[in-house]
Amino acid sequence: MSLIVKICGLSTRETLDVALDSGADMVGFVFFPPSPRHIELPAMSELVEVARGRAEIVVLTVNADDQMLDQIVRQVRPDWLQLHGTESAEAVAAFRQAFGVRVMKALPIAARGDLGRIPRYAAVADRILFDARAPKEATRPGGLGAVFDWHLLENLDLAVPFMVSGGLHAGNVAEAVRVTGAGGVDVSSGVERASGIKDPEMIRAFIRAARATEELMVR
Numbered sequence: 001m002s003l004i005v006k007i008c009g010l011s012t013r014e015t016l017d018v019a020l021d022s023g024a025d026m027v028g029f030v031f032f033p034p035s036p037r038h039i040e041l042p043a044m045s046e047l048v049e050v051a052r053g054r055a056e057i058v059v060l061t062v063n064a065d066d067q068m069l070d071q072i073v074r075q076v077r078p079d080w081l082q083l084h085g086t087e088s089a090e091a092v093a094a095f096r097q098a099f100g101v102r103v104m105k106a107l108p109i110a111a112r113g114d115l116g117r118i119p120r121y122a123a124v125a126d127r128i129l130f131d132a133r134a135p136k137e138a139t140r141p142g143g144l145g146a147v148f149d150w151h152l153l154e155n156l157d158l159a160v161p162f163m164v165s166g167g168l169h170a171g172n173v174a175e176a177v178r179v180t181g182a183g184g185v186d187v188s189s190g191v192e193r194a195s196g197i198k199d200p201e202m203i204r205a206f207i208r209a210a211r212a213t214e215e216l217m218v219r
């Protein structure tokens, strides 16, 4: 069975090419100005056209309003919107219907209590992405290279596919897949040599390591 591998926070042609040539299934672009990976829509659109048809295109936003999402969808035409803020399940359902784009909802995980809201979101999103909960003082809700306790997701049975993220890198991705049984993995910081600066060799190594876990997948 194949694992979905997403490389997030791409912002240069060189590193996008490396991700595509190495076989990434999804490539993510961040539209969130406080992020070191933020990319304006005209530049994003140019990169997206390079990726279209070769990998699924994901645009990540944080609590974006209807107007912003409408602009992103019209200008960039992504395959997916990744909602990485505190969007409600009702908002996820409404965006999905309004924009005709698949929606991946990121849910922050730190403790067992965070699992309670999962079914609400699984009922309306096309995919769930689990990420580490950002500390209160963080300037962004993700892309921090922080790991959560993967055992919290053990034996999770969801109606929709899910992916795991948060502090993944070539050295721990196999264990994350083994423990969570996730159908996909998502990485940003773990393939960077400095904040916001992707490293070609780290991207290659991550995708190689992720592919090597596929033999562990039984579902």
Ligand SMILES: O=C(O)c1ccccc1NCC(=O)[C@H](O)[C@H](O)COP(=O)(O)O
Pocket: 008, 009, 030, 032, 035, 036, 037, 060, 062, 084, 131, 140, 141, 142, 143, 144, 145, 146, 165, 166, 167, 168, 186, 187, 188, 189, 190
């Ligand atoms: O990348 C960012 O700067 C970012 C900003 C705001 C919300 C989410 C953000 N990133 C999320 C991701 O890149 C991934 O979906 C995931 O959280 C993995 O991040 P990392 O722990 O850096 O591998």
